[in-house]
Amino acid sequence: MAIMVVSRFCFFVMATILSLQLCDGKVIMEYIGATGKPVTFDDVPIKSGIDFHFILSFAIDADASGTPQNGKFSPYWSPTLTASSVAAVKQKHPNVKALASLSGWSLGSTTLRWYKPENSQIWVTNAFNSLKSIIKTYHLDGIDIDYEIFPKHNESFSYCIGELITYLKNQSVISIATISPYRLTTLPYIKLFEDYGGVIDYVNHQFYTDKVKTTEAYLEDYRLRTTEFDAEKMLPSYEIDGRGIQGDLFFDALRILVENGFEINGIMLYSADASAFTNSTSRFYYEEKSQEFLLNSTRI
Numbered sequence: 001m002a003i004m005v006v007s008r009f010c011f012f013v014m015a016t017i018l019s020l021q022l023c024d025g026k027v028i029m030e031y032i033g034a035t036g037k038p039v040t041f042d043d044v045p046i047k048s049g050i051d052f053h054f055i056l057s058f059a060i061d062a063d064a065s066g067t068p069q070n071g072k073f074s075p076y077w078s079p080t081l082t083a084s085s086v087a088a089v090k091q092k093h094p095n096v097k098a099l100a101s102l103s104g105w106s107l108g109s110t111t112l113r114w115y116k117p118e119n120s121q122i123w124v125t126n127a128f129n130s131l132k133s134i135i136k137t138y139h140l141d142g143i144d145i146d147y148e149i150f151p152k153h154n155e156s157f158s159y160c161i162g163e164l165i166t167y168l169k170n171q172s173v174i175s176i177a178t179i180s181p182y183r184l185t186t187l188p189y190i191k192l193f194e195d196y197g198g199v200i201d202y203v204n205h206q207f208y209t210d211k212v213k214t215t216e217a218y219l220e221d222y223r224l225r226t227t228e229f230d231a232e233k234m235l236p237s238y239e240i241d242g243r244g245i246q247g248d249l250f251f252d253a254l255r256i257l258v259e260n261g262f263e264i265n266g267i268m269l270y271s272a273d274a275s276a277f278t279n280s281t282s283r284f285y286y287e288e289k290s291q292e293f294l295l296n297s298t299r300i
C-alpha cells in the first residue's frame with residue numbers, strides 16, 4: 001500500500017515535470033555548414049533552458065557532380081562539422097540536438113530540385129537506409145526538409161517525404177522532423193503538412209524570403225503563414241546579415257507577435273556561418289539575443 005502511494009506520488013511529480021517541460025520548451029533552430037566555410041559548433045553561444053537544434057546543411061540525394069542518386073543521400077555540409085564534433089557539443093550541452101537538412105538550393109554550381117522518382121517505394125527505402133546511416137554516424141536526432149525547386153507536378157513530394165519521416169520516426173531513427181518552406185514553395189509543403197502534419201514538429205518558414213522589412217508587415221505575414229500551417233508549430237525566422245527584417249526590429253516584431261496573441265515557441269536562424277564570418281563587432285549577437293528573448297518569455 002505504502003509503495004503504491006509513493007509510486008503514485010513519484011508518477012505525479014514526474015508527470016508534472018514532464019508537462020512543464022513540454023509547455024515551456026523553447027527552441028532555437030540554427031542552420032550551419034551550408035557555405036563550406038570552416039564553421040564549428042564551438043563558437044556558438046548556447047544557454048541552458050533552451051533546446052538548441054543545429055541543422056546541418058545539407059544531406060543531398062546526389063553524387064558530387066550533382067546527379068540524383070534515386071534517394072541515396074550523402075552529407076555535403078562543411079567538413080569541419082565532423083561526427084566527433086557533433087558528439088562533443090551534445091556532451092557539453094545536454095540541451096543540444098542536431099538535424100540534417102535535406103537538399104537545399106544547390107551543390108556547387110548545380111541547382112537542386114525535387115524530381116518524381118521512377119518508383120516511390122524504392123526512393124523511400126533508399127532514403128531511409130542512407131539517412132539512417134548518416135544519422136547514426138553523425139549522432140543526429142532528426143531531419144529538416146529544405147527542397148526549394150519543384151516541377152509543376154510535385155504530388156510525389158508529399159508522399160515520399162511524408163512516408164520517409166513516418167518510417168524514420170516509427171523505427172526510432174529520429175525524434176524530430178521539421179520543414180522549411182519559402183515564399184515560392186508553400187504549396188507542396190502545405191500538401192505535405194496536410195497529409196503528414198502529425199509527424200512534423202516545427203515549420204521553419206523562411207520569413208526573410210517574404211520581402212517583409214517592417215514590424216507591421218512581419219505581423220501580417222505571420223498571420224498568413226499560420227493559417228497555412230499550425231500556429232503552434234510555426235517558428236519566426238531571421239536571416240543574419242541577409243534579407244527581410246534586419247537588426248533589433250526583428251525583436252520588436254517578435255514582441256508585436258506576442259502582443260497580438262501568438263505564442264512564440266522558438267526562433268529559426270540562418271545561419272551560424274553568417275555569424276561566424278561576419279565583419280560586425282558583435283558576432284553571434286542574434287543567437288545571444290534570440291535565446292534571451294525566449295528565456296524572458298518563459299519566466300513566470
Ligand SMILES: *[C@@H]1O[C@H](CO)[C@@H](O)[C@H](O)[C@H]1NC(C)=O
Nearest residue numbers: 150151152154184185187188
Ligand atoms: C506543385 O504542384 C501544384 C499542384 O499541381 C502546382 O499548383 C504548383 O505550381 C507546383 N509547384 C510549386 C512550387 O508549388
Ligand SMILES: *[C@@H]1O[C@H](CO)[C@@H](O)[C@H](O)[C@H]1NC(C)=O
Nearest residue numbers: 166167168169170171172173
Ligand atoms: C510502426 O509501424 C508499424 C506498422 O504500421 C506498427 O505496427 C508499429 O507499431 C509501429 N511502431 C511504432 C514504434 O510506432
Ligand SMILES: *[C@@H]1O[C@H](CO)[C@@H](O)[C@H](O)[C@H]1NC(C)=O
Nearest residue numbers: 240241274275277278279280
Ligand atoms: C568582410 O570583409 C571582407 C574583407 O573586406 C570581405 O571580403 C567580406 O565580404 C566581408 N564579409 C561580410 C559578411 O560583410
Ligand SMILES: *[C@@H]1O[C@H](CO)[C@@H](O)[C@H](O)[C@H]1NC(C)=O
Nearest residue numbers: 251289290291292293294296
Ligand atoms: C529580457 O528582459 C530584460 C529584463 O526585462 C530586458 O532588459 C531585455 O531587453 C529582454 N531581452 C529581450 C531580447 O527581449
